[in-house]
Amino acid sequence: MATLLDFCSLVRSKNAGPFTLTFDFMCHDQAAYDALVxxxxxxxxxxxxxxxxxxxxxxxxxxxxxxAVKVSLPRPEVQGDPHDSDCYAGQQYAPLMDLCVEPLTEGHTA
Incomplete structure (x- = not known):
């Protein structure tokens, strides 16, 4: 089973302002980048x-x-909101780390 760490030397999440969460996936080399994409x-x-x-x-x-691949999306909670459990968004990448990286199959929609 391949995970993101098989392709990436750095996976991180962070704030891109108080309303946006961003993820960076920086690959080991050209082959890893090409394979991940x-x-x-x-x-x-x-x-x-x-x-x-x-x-x-x-x-x-x-x-x-x-x-590298960059993904940005609205934060689930605005930074600093009483329900915001990760003020700097530095832990938001964690749910991605154990997922199996497999190619999309025919008929599967992204």
Whole structure:
């Protein structure tokens, strides 16, 4: 079973302002980047399911020259809200770490 750490040397989440959560996936090398992108694993549907966001509000950008993928979406709670359990959003990547990175199958929608 492959996980994100098989492809990435750095996986992180952080605030991009008080209303936006952003994720960075920085790959080991060109081969790892190409393989990760080819799986289609990092897709709007995944982030919509895990973080309760509308797929229309999710920005997913591949950065081939940086060997990175960036995903940004509205924070589930505004930074500093009494219900905000992660003020700096530094732990939001955790639900992604144990997921099996597999290619999307025919008929599966992202």
């Amino acid at each position: 080819a799986t289609g694993f990092l897709n709007k549907g995944l982030f919509a399911r895990l973080y309760g966001a509308d797929p229309e509000d999710i920005l997913l950008v591949n950065h081939p020259r940086a060997l």
